[in-house]
Amino acid sequence: MSNDNFFERVYEIARQIPYGRVTSYGAIAKALGAARSARMVGWAMNASHGREDIPAHRVVNRKGLLTGKFHFDGTNLMQQLLESEGVSVVENQIVDFDKHFWEPEIRKQ
Numbered sequence: 320m321s322n323d324n325f326f327e328r329v330y331e332i333a334r335q336i337p338y339g340r341v342t343s344y345g346a347i348a349k350a351l352g353a354a355r356s357a358r359m360v361g362w363a364m365n366a367s368h369g370r371e372d373i374p375a376h377r378v379v380n381r382k383g384l385l386t387g388k389f390h391f392d393g394t395n396l397m398q399q400l401l402e403s404e405g406v407s408v409v410e411n412q413i414v415d416f417d418k419h420f421w422e423p424e425i426r427k428q
Contacts, residue, residue, distance in 0.1 A: 322362075325353070329363040330370075332423045336377040339404040340421035341413060343381045350423035357381075365390045376400040383416030 332347050344357040344364070353359070360378070364387055367373040376397045380386045388397040388411065398408045407414035 322359075325351075325356075325359060326363040326366060328426075329360050330367060330373050332426075333364070333367070333373050333375065333378060335423065336374055336421055339406060339419070341377045341379050341383070341401070341406065341416075341419050342421045342423055343379060345381050346420075346423055347378065350425050352426065361387065368392075379413060383413035383420075385411045385413075 328351055329347055332342075332350055336342055344360040345354070347360045348354055348356040364373075364375045364378050367375050368390060375387065376391070378387065385397050385401075385408065388395070391397045391400075393399075398411070401408055401413070406419050413419055
């Protein structure tokens with residue numbers, strides 16, 4: 320599978336993350352049947368900047384850390400976007416991560 324196709328499949332899931340919720344790179348990879356590809360999901364999210372249809376700010380690491388924040392314009396844009404949706408962030412980590420976590424549905428290959 321080409322990176323372009325994988326990235327589009329990642330974006331398809333990212334678009335489904337509900338407002339005020341977050342998911343992880345690994346959860347998206349797992350949903351795509353590519354459990355060891357969390358890093359590739361991160362690459363896809365990084366490549367999505369400038370695309371307003373992809374809510375990349377809703378994708379964080381498995382502990383709720385805003386590891387992708389440096390790929391956003393402005394130092395705290397990722398945090399500001401999450402907070403505007405009612406998600407509290409303290410020291411680059413989502414407060415009540417389990418409450419805000421959204422598990423993507425596993426896709427059939």
